[in-house]
Amino acid sequence: MQRRARRKFDDEPENHERWLISYSDFITLLFAFFVVMYAISSVNIGKYKVFSDALGDAFGGQGSATPVNTQVLNLPIPNPALKRRTELMRKEKEQMTKLAQDLLSTMAPLVKEGKVRVTQNSRGVSVEINASVLFDPGLAKLTAESREALVAVAGLLKTDTHNVQVEGHTDNVPISNTYFPSNWELSAARAGAVVRLFIDAGMAPSRLSAVGHADNIPVAPNDQPESRARNRRVAVTILSGIPDPATEVPTTSPAPAPPP
Template identity: 75%
Template sequence: MSFQYRRARRPFDEEPENHERWLISYSDFITLLFAFFVVMYAISSVNIGKYRIFSDALGDALGGQGANVKPNTEVLNQPIPNPNLKKRQEMMRQERASLTKLAQDLQSTMAPLVKEGKVRVTQNSRGVSVEINASVLFDPADVNLTSESREALTAVAALLVNDRHAIQVEGHTDDQPVRNIYASNWELSSMRAATVVRLFIESGVAPERLTAVGHASNHPVAPNADPVGRARNRRVAVTILSSVPDPETEIPTDPAAQQAPAPQ
């Protein structure tokens, strides 16, 4: 009696359970989340051209649906409000209006001299400037105000007493050497500016608002080659300085102010 031994079949070894399969789903989720944020960033961009390119490319990849979504160009092109800029613009508008009113009052006060071409009132980026021919204020090579000029300057000071702006008084001369007690035109122009400042202080204008500057012959408004040009260069400018400077160009208060003061 023979026995046949058969080898028992071993069942196939089962594959061990993979406990890290969730990483595949997690990585897919992270990839989709990254793509989502990329899309959100692209939508938030204000560059319309780049938005459309990205939208078309994304639409093609997703079956042509993305290209149908169009950005709101009116919202994207709308400038971001700047409260500080708006506030400054309003301050500039109010400052310009205030200085324009002051220029008109000065123009009215100095009307007779403006009509004669001896005074010029202008409004520019610095503020309001009253340019007075030196012949109206001083005798030749002198720093003492004439009685006529004291009356006119006192009227100007009356308009400035209750004003808040800083005031700069500038003296100018021609290029001729001085023939008096002053060493040069620097001293002469500075003393003339200081004389006007002193009258303003005596008339009630606060001293801390005032500055006297002498320019000698360094800022001519006409050539010094003849008596006419030299007479135009001898002048005193009273400038009411703007507290909020703006870049606008010079604006004469009236057509007559465009003409330079006639020599006297």
């Protein structure tokens, strides 16, 4: 029996363009790489989300990637010096507030009578005392009654470390006598008298200063006897050691006059 001859099949022809598939995959990945690099170089939340969604769909991912939190880049850089100054200002304000409350308690009877006023601001704590409490008209010698109140104030300030400025003020009525040729001398002498009492009560002289303003800083119009009485006063200011920069007034030199 003659064996049936086996049919020969032609071999599959070789495909010489198969490299195009690998090349196209390489080009696609290279394009995706440059797109990613561009997106990273200029971060935009909206574009980033659209791009990540597109990549997720193209590669069969499960939605977009978590957006980059670019707000972290906008956080202020901590400033240790500013933080330290803020803390010092807070403690200074608390100390000055307590000092103002102690002065109010010490001068309570005169405060109720309207002869003493205690205020607090960025400059410090100020105690304004009506001149009628301290001096006889036209004189700069402290009365016996005023010494008790001022000694009590000095007792509070003696253990404190802040500088103290004493300012004398008058009304606008001119004065001219044997002791004081003008209100300038009278206001300065009254401020000096208070400073001398503070020194005698134990306060360090290096912390004290006396200033006379005459009638140049009135607190009321000088048109009525009651208003003029308010302007005749002595202000004892406990100066803050750390002034608030928000309320400081910068000193500037006057602009030079234009050439003729």
